[in-house]
Amino acid sequence: MIAFDFEYYKPTSIIEAVNVFQQLHLQGKEPIYYAGGTEIITWARRNDISMKAVIDIKAIPECNVLQFQNNTLVIGAVITLTHLAEANVFPLLSRAAGGAADHTARNKITVGGNISGRIIYREAVLPFLLANSQVVIAGPKGIKYVSIHHVFNKTLQVEKGEFLVQIITDQSYIGLPYVVMRKTKIQKVEYPLTTIAAIKRMGRIRTAFSGVCSFPFRSPEMEEDLNDRSVPLEVRVNRAISHVPAPLLNNVEGSAEYRKFVLTNTLTDTLEKLGEE
Amino acid sequence: MERSQRFVLDIHVNGEVRSVTIRVADTLLHILREQLGLTGAKPGCENGDCGACTVLVDGWPIKSCIMLAVEATGHEIITIEGLKDTPMQKAFLEKWAFQCGYCTPGFIMNCYALVRIHPDADDQVIQEWLGSNICRCTGYEEIQEAVKSVLAAQHPSNTRTS
Ligand SMILES: Cc1cc2nc3c(=O)[nH]c(=O)nc-3n(C[C@H](O)[C@H](O)[C@H](O)COP(=O)(O)OP(=O)(O)OC[C@H]3O[C@@H](n4cnc5c(N)ncnc54)[C@H](O)[C@@H]3O)c2cc1C
Ligand code: FES
Ligand code: FES
Numbered sequence: 001m002i003a004f005d006f007e008y009y010k011p012t013s014i015i016e017a018v019n020v021f022q023q024l025h026l027q028g029k030e031p032i033y034y035a036g037g038t039e040i041i042t043w044a045r046r047n048d049i050s051m052k053a054v055i056d057i058k059a060i061p062e063c064n065v066l067q068f069q070n071n072t073l074v075i076g077a078v079i080t081l082t083h084l085a086e087a088n089v090f091p092l093l094s095r096a097a098g099g100a101a102d103h104t105a106r107n108k109i110t111v112g113g114n115i116s117g118r119i120i121y122r123e124a125v126l127p128f129l130l131a132n133s134q135v136v137i138a139g140p141k142g143i144k145y146v147s148i149h150h151v152f153n154k155t156l157q158v159e160k161g162e163f164l165v166q167i168i169t170d171q172s173y174i175g176l177p178y179v180v181m182r183k184t185k186i187q188k189v190e191y192p193l194t195t196i197a198a199i200k201r202m203g204r205i206r207t208a209f210s211g212v213c214s215f216p217f218r219s220p221e222m223e224e225d226l227n228d229r230s231v232p233l234e235v236r237v238n239r240a241i242s243h244v245p246a247p248l249l250n251n252v253e254g255s256a257e258y259r260k261f262v263l264t265n266t267l268t269d270t271l272e273k274l275g276e277e
Numbered sequence: 278m279e280r281s282q283r284f285v286l287d288i289h290v291n292g293e294v295r296s297v298t299i300r301v302a303d304t305l306l307h308i309l310r311e312q313l314g315l316t317g318a319k320p321g322c323e324n325g326d327c328g329a330c331t332v333l334v335d336g337w338p339i340k341s342c343i344m345l346a347v348e349a350t351g352h353e354i355i356t357i358e359g360l361k362d363t364p365m366q367k368a369f370l371e372k373w374a375f376q377c378g379y380c381t382p383g384f385i386m387n388c389y390a391l392v393r394i395h396p397d398a399d400d401q402v403i404q405e406w407l408g409s410n411i412c413r414c415t416g417y418e419e420i421q422e423a424v425k426s427v428l429a430a431q432h433p434s435n436t437r438t439s
Contacts, residue, residue, distance in 0.1 A: 001323075002302040005282040008347050038343045041304065042324050054301075056348070082337075104338045104387060104409035105325050189408045 002044045007053040008034075014062060014138045014165060020055055021161045022140060029053040033163045035078050035113035038105060043118070062136075062165050063112070071171045077112025077164045081124065084111060090127065090169065095180040096197045097124040102189045112164045116156045120249075122216050123182075125152060126197035126208040129218040131173035136166040154215035176201055179273045181266050185253050193254045193262045200274045207270070211253070212263055213246040221245075226271065233276060237267050280347055288349050290315065291359030299346050306330045306341035309356060317357035317382040321411070328410030331383035332356045336394070338387045338409070357382035364430060365389045368423035376414035384410045384420055392427050 007029070011017040017033070024031040029052035034040055037056075043049045057063050058078045065076040066087060073090055082103065085094040100123045101109060114124040125148075128135075133148045139162030148167070151157050156164065176199045184190040192211035199206050205226050210216040225239040241263060248256040248263070286299050290313065297312045306323070309315040309332070318341050321329035325343040332341045333355040360366060365388050368374070375381040384407075391398060391406045398406075403424055407417060 001307060002304070005300055005302055007282060008280040008301040008345070010279075037345060037348065038325055041343050041345065044302070045323065101325070102328075102409040103406050104328060104331060104340055105343070107337050107339055108343060187408075 002041065003047065004044070004050055006051055008056065009053065010056040010059050012059045012061075014060055014143070017055055017057055017060060017163065018138060018140055018161060024053045024055070025161065031055055033057050033116075035110040035116075036080065036108045037113075038101075038109050039113065039117045039119060057163060058110075060165075065166060068171065073169045073171060073174060075111060075167045075169070077166060078110045081106035081109050081111060081114065090174055092130070092173075092176075092178040092180065092197065092199065093124070093127040095178075096126045096195070099123055099180070099182040099192065099195060111167070115152070115167075116158075116164055118155075120214045121191055121195070121210045123192070123195050123210045125216050126180075126195065126210060126218075128152075128167055128169065129208040129216070130197060130199050130206045131169045133170075134168040135164060136168065137162050138165050139163070154217070173199070173201070177274060179270045181270055183262050183266055191253050193259055194266055196266055196270050198270050198274060205271065205274060205276065207240075207267070209244075212244060212248060212259065214249060215246070217245055219243060219245050226267075229276075233268060233271060236276075237264060237271070240267065286346060286350065288313075288346065288354065289352065290354040291356060297346075301345065301347055303346045304342050305332070305339075305344045305346045305349055305354070308346040309341060309354075315356045315358050319379055319382060321380070321383075326411070327380070327383075328387065329380050329383040331386045331410065333386055333390055336390060338390045338406075340409075355386070357385060360385065360389060363389060364427045365392065365423065368426045369420075372419045372423040372426060374415065374419040374423040375412075380410060380412045380414075384412065388420070388424050388427075391424065392431060396428065396431055398424075398428060 009020050011020055021031050031053040032051045034054035034056045063076040063078040065074050066079050081097040085098045088094045111124050128148050134145050135148050137144050178199045180197045182195040183193045194212050195210040197208045208218040221243040222240040226236050248259045250256040280301050283300050287294050309318050318332050319329035321327035323342045325340050330341045331338045334352050395402050
């Protein structure tokens with residue numbers, strides 16, 4: 001049971017959502033945007049967050065889009081992870097997002113909520129990091145189109161009152177060779193020890209990681225090492241791992257040492273699956 | 278739509294429209310059990326992990342502990358009480374797919390949706406869906422048998438249960 005009360009708003013347009021946020025903010029109600037609600041409800045039940053109002057963005061038409069437009073794939077922020085997997089318009093995304101949580105939970109978890117959430121794994125962001133996707137952000141200053149790399153640095157960096165509306169991916173990324181490997185300690189439905197998503201574009205490997213550090217990431221240094229074909233695969237992998245951008249996670253899923261072991265093997269398998277030797 | 282902290286909600290559940298006074302902060306699970314007397318959906322973890330609280334929302338399984346009751350507006354909810362003598366319920370009995378029964382309503386709702394949404398489900402799909410629910414008593418083998426027997430009955434040519 002959630003012990004505190006809050007108000008609920010369900011705007012039907014972007015402008016209404018932004019305006020409602022502004023008004024509630026001015027009234028001191030510390031509003032938050034609400035998508036699948038899975039993280040908000042579970043955190044609120046434990047009193048890890050508090051708010052006096054939520055703004056449910058699921059009735060905003062732009063947030064519900066899932067279609068190809070002008071050689072791009074446009075994905076609305078409230079499309080659920082199950083919907084993405086069932087539609088399978090972007091197989092790499094179906095696979096990466098399809099590992100998060102369990103099937104029934106994915107019927108409620110939205111792609112935008114996963115990317116914007118506080119959970120450290122946020123596996124749905126990996127394909128978009130690999131594909132240099134654009135994101136559409138709405139807020140008090142209007143609507144902006146920016147590269148995901150500009151707004152996603154460990155977490156989604158949006159200003160107060162802004163929310164993620166869509167993610168736009170160049171269609172040329174959809175059919176590329178890809179690998180997604182998700183390793184857990186015991187069961188399939190568990191937080192990952194490591195999730196690696198990788199693609200090969202014009203002969204170059206790109207990799208994105210979740211479960212390795214306390215945030216999902218893509219690292220240019222690691223990709224330099226992984227693409228250095230002048231040295232054996234084992235050396236490429238070891239050098240890349242020495243450039244992981246933060247300490248390896250050390251938690252109940254696995255110690256940092258064990259994670260390093262799993263990461264080494266999984267990264268080697270990933271490269272081999274993409275034809276590297 | 279705007280809802281203050283407490284209000285009256287018309288909720289479509291098991292083919293009826295029921296009016297309930299709720300707090301915005303109430304989960305669907307809480308309202309089903311405490312206000313509507315539909316105690317088939319069970320509280321387990323209340324954290325989205327165990328699946329004991331699973332109900333159908335427009336035909337899809339949803340964990341009712343991670344859905345606010347206010348989100349049910351405009352959607353059709355079905356709980357275990359809304360299923361009457363379905364093949365899946367019979368299959369759970371015939372295959373001995375439960376022991377204490379606490380997890381069973383959640384499993385049945387999930388499995389019921391599975392065979393309707395994926396009538397051609399293979400082992401991989403079945404395992405992916407069943408991974409959403411936790412049972413502390415039985416092995417999952419009998420539950421899979423129940424699902425496969427319903428799938429086979431839907432497709433008489435299907436011999437996966439033999
Ligand atoms: C049982 C369970 C297991 C899980 N396991 C995993 C896992 O293994 N890997 C994984 O990656 N995830 C996992 N998750 C998912 C994760 O924990 C979050 O619950 C989920 O990603 C949140 O998505 P949501 O749509 O429900 O977001 P919400 O709960 O609605 O929102 C989450 C946060 O994001 C903000 N937000 C939501 N949408 C937007 C938007 N469009 N723009 C700006 N801000 C927004 C909200 O204000 C809130 O702060 C699991 C969840 C559950 C319930
Ligand atoms: S009680 Fe809802 S998933 Fe456990
Ligand atoms: S039959 Fe007892 S928990 Fe499943």
